Amino acid sequence: MKKIIVFASTLLMALSCANHNPFLQQWDTPYGTAPFSKIKTSDYLPAIKEGIRQQRAEIDAIIANPDAPTFENTILAYELSGELLAKVTGVFYNLSETDGTPEILALLDEVTPMLSEAEDEIFLNPDLFVRVKAVYDASDSLDREQQMVTKKLYDRFVRNGIALDEAGRSRFKEINSRLAVLSQEFGKHLLAENGAFKEAIGITVPAYPDFMSSCEDRDLREKAFKAYSSRGNHGDENDNNAIALEIMQLRTKQANLLGFATSADYILDNKMAGNAGTVDEFLAKIMAASMKKAKEEIADMQVVMDEDIAAGKLPAGTKIAPWDWWYYAEKVRARKYDLDESLTKPYFQVDSVRKGVFTAAHLLYGINFEEATDVEVYNPVVKAYKLTDADGSLIGIFYCDYFSRDIKRGGAWMNNFREQYVNAAGEDVRPIIVNSCNFPPATEDTPSLLTVDEVQTAFHEFGHALHGFLTKCHYRDVSGTNVTRDFVEMFSQINEHWAFEPEVLKLYAHHYQTGEVIPQDLVDKINNALKFNQGFTTGELCAASILDMAWHELDTEDLAPIKTADDVRAFEEKVCKEMGLIDEIIPRYRTTYFNHIFNSGYSAGYYGYLWSEVLDRDAFAEFEKAGVLNQDLARKFRETFLEKGGSEEPMTLFRSFKGADPDPSALLRGRGLE
C-alpha cells in the first residue's frame, strides 16, 4: 500500500515538472531533435535525477521478473532502459563541450559523480548480473548481434569485479577509488609542470613544436627541450614517478584479481588486437622501419647544419641533437617540399571544404544532404542537415559546428545527440550526430580559410559521423561507433584519404575569389608534404606506444624491484634502448607526462592510433586498386563495416572485406617508410 502512495506522489511530481521541463515532455519537433530554445540550464538537474530514477525502476523490474532470464526480458530490457537519461545527457554532454558556460560546467561537476554512482549501481548489482550471466551462458541460440551485445554487457560486469567474492569485490573497489585519486594527482602535477614550463621558456606546451621549428637560438632550443622532456621528473612536489609506479602496481593487482597476469592482458582481452604479443610484434615492425627512415632524415638535416657550421653559426663538429630536430626538419621541408599554406588556403574556404566532405560521401555511398532549416540549432553558427539515402529514406540529422569560440573546448570530435537503435515499438530510431571543430571563424574581410591539417580534420570527423549514420543495428550498445578503441579510428582515418584525391579535389577545392580549381602542382606538394619527416613522427609515436605496453606488461614479480623514482627512470631508459630508439628521438610522451595512459583511457591502448592506421590504409589500398570512387567497393565497405557497428568482431569484419588479415606494410608504404 505504502508503495502505491510513493509511486503516486512521484508521478505527480513528475507531471508537475513536466509542465515546464522540456526533457520530461514528448518532443514534438522535426525528427525528434532537441528544442534548444526551450531548454534552460535549470532543467538539466531535475531531468537527470528523474532519468536515473526511471532507469533504476526499469532495472528493478528486470530483476523482479519471475520468468527465467531471456535475451528479451533481460538484455533487451536493459538496452531499452534509461531512455530519458540518454535524452538529457545527449544534450547536456554535448553542450558542456561546445557551449560550456560556467553554469553548465559547475553542473557537470555536480552530476558526474551522480551519474557514475548510478552506473555502478547497475554494474555492481549481483542480482542483475545473475540474469545477464544466465543469458550469456546460453547465448549459442542467439543471433550474432544479440551475442555481441550480450557479451559486451557481461564483460562490463565481470571487468567491474562483480564475479569476485566479497573480499575481492571490496579490494577491487578500494583500488578503483585509489586509482581515481592517483590519476587526478598525476594530471594536477602535469598541469603545474606545464605552467612551470611556460614560466621558464615563455611559450605554452601546445606551442612547443612550432617554437622548436622556428627558434634560431640553439641554446634556447636545448633549454626548451630539456624543460619539456623533464616535466614531472624533478624530484619535487610535482614529481610523477612515484604516482606512475603506484598506478602500475594497482592496475596489475586489479588485473590479478580478475585472473590476468598483467594489466596489458586484462586490457587487451576485449580489444581487436586481442593480446599483448600481437601488439608488440606489430610495433616492433614499425619501429624498425621508422628508425631506418629517421637515420636518413638525420643525414638530410646534417647537410643543412653543416652549412650553418661553414657559415660560422655553429662550432665545427656540431651534430644533430634532439633539440635540433624540428628546426632543421623545417629547413629541409622548406627546401624539399616548399609547401606554402598561404597559397593552398584560398582553395579551402570552409564552405567549399564542407561541400567536399558531403560530395565524397554522396559519390561513395549515395547519401543526399539537405540543409534542415526547420531543425533548431544550439548556437547560431551551427548548421543542421538532413541526410537521406539513395531511396529517399532518412539516414539522420547532422549538426555541423565547425568554428571555435571562447566557451568551446579545444580539438575536434564527433558525438551523438542520439544513437541509432530499434525502439520498443520496433521503429528504427535514426541518429543525430554532431561534428565539432575549432576552425577559425570568418573575419570582416576574409572568409574562414582552412589549413591542410584542418581540411583533414573535417574529413576525419565526418568519417566518424558516417560510421554513426550508416549503422543498421538493433541495440544502442553496439550500434555505430560503439566499437573497440583500437578499431574506431579506422573509419575517421580512412575518410581522410578522400580529402586530397585529385578526383575529389576538383569537385570542391575552388579558389574562393577566382573559382579556379586547385592546380596540380599544389596538390602534389600537399601529398608529398604529408609524407615528410615520417621517420621522426612515426618513431616518436611508436616509441610512446612501446613504452605504454612495456609498463602494462609488467607482472607483480617484474614490478617488485622497481621501487624509487630512479628505478622508474632506469626502466624507461632500458625500454627505449631495447626498442632501438636512436638518441636523437625521445618518445612523444615520457612516463612522467604520459597523460594518455596515466590519466586518460589509453592505458595499453596508445598503440591504437597506429593500429587503426594499418586498418584504414590497408582498406584504402583496395580503393586505390579499384578506383577511389568505385561505388561497388564503397557499397561493400558500407555493408561490411559501416552498417555493422560493433555487432561483429572487428577482425571478422576486416577479413570479410579484405579476404586477408591487416598488413602493417600498408602503414609503412602510406607513410613513405618502405
Ligand SMILES: [Zn+2]
Ligand atoms: Zn578520431
